[in-house]
Amino acid sequence: MAQVVGFIGLGIMGRPMAKNLLKAGYPLVVHSRSQGPVDELVGAGAKAASSPADVATQVDVLITMLPNSPDVELVALGKNGIIERAKSNLLFLDMSTISPIVSQKIGKALSAKGVRMLDAPVSGGEKGAIDAALSIMVGGEKSDFDAALPVFQAMGKTITHLGPLGAGGFTKLANQIIVAVNLTALGEALTLARKAGLDRSLTLKALGAGLAGSKCLEQKTPNYVSGTYNPGFKIDLHFKDLGLIMESSRALGVPLPCTAVVQELFNALRVKGRGGLDHSGVITLLEELAGISEKA
Amino acid sequence: MAQVVGFIGLGIMGRPMAKNLLKAGYPLVVHSRSQGPVDELVGAGAKAASSPADVATQVDVLITMLPNSPDVELVALGKNGIIERAKSNLLFLDMSTISPIVSQKIGKALSAKGVRMLDAPVSGGEKGAIDAALSIMVGGEKSDFDAALPVFQAMGKTITHLGPLGAGGFTKLANQIIVAVNLTALGEALTLARKAGLDRSLTLKALGAGLAGSKCLEQKTPNYVSGTYNPGFKIDLHFKDLGLIMESSRALGVPLPCTAVVQELFNALRVKGRGGLDHSGVITLLEELAGISEKA
Amino acid sequence: MAQVVGFIGLGIMGRPMAKNLLKAGYPLVVHSRSQGPVDELVGAGAKAASSPADVATQVDVLITMLPNSPDVELVALGKNGIIERAKSNLLFLDMSTISPIVSQKIGKALSAKGVRMLDAPVSGGEKGAIDAALSIMVGGEKSDFDAALPVFQAMGKTITHLGPLGAGGFTKLANQIIVAVNLTALGEALTLARKAGLDRSLTLKALGAGLAGSKCLEQKTPNYVSGTYNPGFKIDLHFKDLGLIMESSRALGVPLPCTAVVQELFNALRVKGRGGLDHSGVITLLEELAGISEKA
């Protein structure tokens, strides 16, 4: 018989992920701060629960998809949190992007109550979530990973076990370095090209065919061509991840000169009120510095 | 009857490109500073010429593949240069990566002698050259582009006409920004991952599957896994290109904060005697700054 | 009759500051984690107390000089902390360099107990502390500043009231930006000069006479000439301050591209085991990147 799955956090990413679990046939118990998404999931066949603890007591596997470290800490260890009423042997999968150091701390606290934890942040954005095509980066015990695999497969395509608890998060941070810096590189390159008088579509086509080709270039081409940067993945959220990256890089002693400069650019974008743009919108700042206005 | 093609500059890239022209059935006249590569091409069916002027007088299409702007300027406009004895209506294809501003200057001088010019730098590296799979970025008149297309197709797969003379070069510089910065991003990300205790192969597999995926990641994975950085494309050459980029960015008024930092890292690598490494070897500096030594 | 002053935190800075209070005639009650400095001050005429609370109950003015935000928070608000037994109307002067946001939080908590607080971080280093020549940057109520002024004057020369609680700290962070970045600028300039074959003493003399002249250049000249970087002010501590700066800059929305790069250099120095060097020792990293080794 299928395991019962819990899902806490029904935001832009969480909603389609939860729906894919329903599609895969898992009985689902959901909880979220906003009622709208809960109603939507209930309409699709899920059952609502009144608190994280109330979810924890009803399920075999519990997934969280929340904004940041303190949110997960609260849901896991706080009042009415998972820890209060978790079934023994509950498998807890945190798929949020949070500090790997906090993941390790939560895992330790939960393990004292017999709860097993994996950290399993994702890459692929809203589109990947909808298409059940996420890349899922997992840290924790191999046996727990094996147990969780069918559940992950309902939401993602590439599912990789990367090491002990925290390894998923560190891999996700590595991912976010590459994406933020590569989007900045694209911004610098395309701004130079535009000021040299080149046509943007043609430039992107030529660049994509060579060593400069990347998922970022491919996926963001429509944004660059239209000059509109609707999310996708918001600058505000990527800025949050850059904060986690820098925190880790200082804790581990890893100088990141390029990422540090990119973080300042993202900071400037937020100040300018563009935190709600897609992260590819970093180009708008570079264009501005070069005296170009998008859609003048 | 097939057009006669000339080829000047038989280095790491030029040699396999010239061979692919022979394979495609073009009669080929070659010239290079070193005798070895000339002999190699003659062995494969080419004819040797004693100077650029001597090539120019025998061919319909003339290709140059040389290190930098002054080299092309000398071969095109200098003593015993193309300009001295070019057949009228010669089609000159400079496939080197040089300053687009110098390309425009050379094109103007040659056009006074009835020589038509395209700037057509490439991306794809030695492997792309060998496999006739280069991406070729072309600037110049559309009719000249159409005339040159079959010749380009013998050497590359994606051939794009990007605008007037210089457009090829500016696109190539945009390409080199993205590649240098993305390789630095990979260096920063993989260094963080290693200090977090992650396994490099697994990390690369997971990263490649998400939005961080790129041709760079794919093509350089063996280097990152083995910790050996044999070229490929040398740091010294990419540093040269970064110089061309910065020259253009200042001339056009395009601030490039990330690329500027990357240029300093490449400068440091040269100082440390690593200019001969593949450009993915920028990671060795980042690892060093983080207190890691690659297997010596 | 002179007010009784308390002093908590007898490190490199605190010790000479406390001694200057004794010299100025203030009855002094001290507390510190290490017994050595306490004995030293007792030998000079101070009285020892067993805890922060024990100091707070005996004094009119209480000074803390501690490493970082959590230390001050613990001493002020923790178990056996100031808040437990402070005399009503106690004037609390925190002269540590900590997060201005934490200062504001502590001030609010203490004010509920009738304790008035100023944040008053200093600049000038160990030498300034010994010579009673510190620059003291003060935030808080003007009337409290006036009341504290004679006490500050026993330790410093330039004492400035800069605004409400937190203003001292923000000014100190501004100071630390300038010093860290200017020391990096000196490092880059002197490294270029050395590789151009110039004599370091002569270079510094010429630079000091023009617009490049600064307290940093003056005060650090002996280090640069001898190539030895004994603290002074340690890289580890300045790195801590850079962390406070970046935290504030993100909270307030102030991009700091230069400071961000400098922070990565300081991070690299710590990784290389040079956190104990004077902050002017940032030049050793720049020299290394340029292939120069300081006399080992």
Add this chain to the structure above:
Amino acid sequence: MAQVVGFIGLGIMGRPMAKNLLKAGYPLVVHSRSQGPVDELVGAGAKAASSPADVATQVDVLITMLPNSPDVELVALGKNGIIERAKSNLLFLDMSTISPIVSQKIGKALSAKGVRMLDAPVSGGEKGAIDAALSIMVGGEKSDFDAALPVFQAMGKTITHLGPLGAGGFTKLANQIIVAVNLTALGEALTLARKAGLDRSLTLKALGAGLAGSKCLEQKTPNYVSGTYNPGFKIDLHFKDLGLIMESSRALGVPLPCTAVVQELFNALRVKGRGGLDHSGVITLLEELAGISEKA
């Protein structure tokens, strides 16, 4: 009898320098591209000459104060240049800020004609030029330096012999690194302070008293307080010097990560049409990135 001095280049700096030579009693022969300044100097007692060669034939000591390397090269070695009609044993003092490598090349060419050369760029700005208080950084033979000293003393206060030809220029470049980066540091620090709600005058007073104190802070305080950035020394000129710095740093193999970022900021300022502001005006870009407008 006093030596006859020639002066070529009567711009913002050259004009007051030439006047100070007249005040010191030197017979003066001048030449400049604009007639206005020539008339002004002639009104003050100088004699006009029609070309650099025409100056060179009439004087014992010849000074140039010109915008950049090609200008000096043209005046020294070009048509109607110094080299054409220089008196044997002419002492040529180039006080412009140009590439030290070009200085060495010019010196070599002139020495073949018996002309001795010193490179002697200055620091101190227009005010230093007017007050005869420049810092003069000199490279060349010690005996030539001794011979030129009285002439230098009519224009400057601190005159330092730094080594062979080129040493003056390299020292000047080191100076320009420190000034550009320190002004950027001031910009970042004062922007953070302003967004924290601090009063700018008070902040500057407090900062100036501690280790952050510098000639830049002192001299630019009126600009920062009024929010107006009239030159002084223009961003356009400092950007030119940053180009010379980067050229040298790459030739010598000296990575300059901070200076590289600063150069991009100066580039952005030029693009925004602020190249005519005083270099302290780099703060206007940092304020803009932080969402502050000067004098809105």
